[in-house]
Amino acid sequence: MYIVGLGPGDVSLITLKAYAIVRKVEVALYTGSLLSPKLVKLIKENAREIYNTAEMSEEEIANVLEEGYRRGKLTAWFHDGCPTIYGGLWGVIKRLRERGVPYEIVPGVPSFCAAAARVGLELTVQERSQTVIISRISRRTPMREEERVRNFVGRGTIVLMLSIHAPELVVEELKAGGLTENTPIVVVHRATWGEPVEKIIRCRLGELPEVVKRENIKGCAVIIVGPCTDEDITCNVPPSVVYSPDKHKYARSTVVEGH
Ligand SMILES: C[S@@+](CC[C@H](N)C(=O)[O-])C[C@H]1O[C@@H](n2cnc3c(N)ncnc32)[C@H](O)[C@@H]1O
Incomplete structure (x- = not known):
């Protein structure tokens, strides 16, 4: 069960992980008034069961998410931007935790x-x-x-x-x-x-x-x-410490190989 950020509106700003989920989703919930029409279209093209959470209570959202999970369906609640900022998640997360429904939050590009x-x-x-x-x-x-x-x-x-x-x-x-x-x-x-x-x-x-x-x-x-x-x-910002010529060596030397 996923809580997924789809980014600010442009479909090309969806992360690869969120895109993989939206392509396979079976039960989809989405924040209706905030997602761009292109994002809503993408969800509707892929999901079999679709719910607009703008018209739902926390209890109803948690119920649909739980039911999707218990039926073994790929279930996701899609958000604008990143769900971790003003996502209104806590009331739902609390219920999922109480009911033993595991969830993963997939971050998105915040608006x-x-x-x-x-x-x-x-x-x-x-x-x-x-x-x-x-x-x-x-x-x-x-x-x-x-x-x-x-x-x-x-x-x-x-x-x-x-x-x-x-x-x-x-x-x-x-x-x-x-x-x-x-x-x-x-x-x-x-x-x-x-x-x-x-x-x-x-x-x-x-x-x-x-x-x-x-x-x-x-x-x-x-x-x-x-x-x-x-x-x-x-127009008058001082030079950046990170990119100043005398600090360049220091900045590079702190980069760990392979990371
Ligand atoms: C309920 S909050 C959700 C924020 C979202 N989780 C995020 O990461 O951006 C909705 C608010 O996010 C902002 N917002 C969301 N999408 C936006 C966009 N594409 N452009 C400008 N503001 C946006 C607006 O301030 C709007 O009132």
Whole structure:
């Protein structure tokens, strides 16, 4: 029984392992509202029994997975991106463990990595940001006060998922942490889904609500803010230690033969 990440949307970004599973799957569950139409098509072309988990409870998902496993069918729950980030897995994993159903999680390309790649960014910037904070704005989902995004401003690159539905709150939270309306940010809508669905927008923090409205951005988007989205900073990054000529020997000497 597999819990499989299919990546951000582009079929060519499926890992070889996930592709082998999707080609052989018999009982397939998939996160309906988040998978690209191409990924859904691929699943539907291959699986005999198909369930959209957008309309199911944790108990129902666990029941279908368990039943598929007990019938000896190749059973898989397909996720967008990587299931290990905001996959909503715990309620299902808990039940599978209680029922003695073995499972394997197959990682996928996370959407925030795909988003950064599509913009042409490295999320980390030498001497400016060696930390990436992946978080979200919460309206209904309970979230500890200590984890509020405002507490992480200035501590690294911030990647916001599950937040584009509340652009005003994003602005409020980041401003509460010390950013100004003029801070450059990047929004990537449905990264790798292809034209005209994919949208890559560079704007200022204060413009976010207007941009979301104007570009009709709904649901699936990542917001990136940090040194990597500030061209004044990225134009003047200091040389990388890893690739500096005098450190080259050291870097090479730490590579273990055969690895
Ligand atoms: C429930 S979370 C699942 C995240 C997923 N497990 C991953 O690794 O990306 C859904 C959120 O992921 C982000 N997301 C997923 N796919 C995306 C894509 N192709 N482009 C931009 N954001 C995406 C959005 O922030 C969306 O609200």
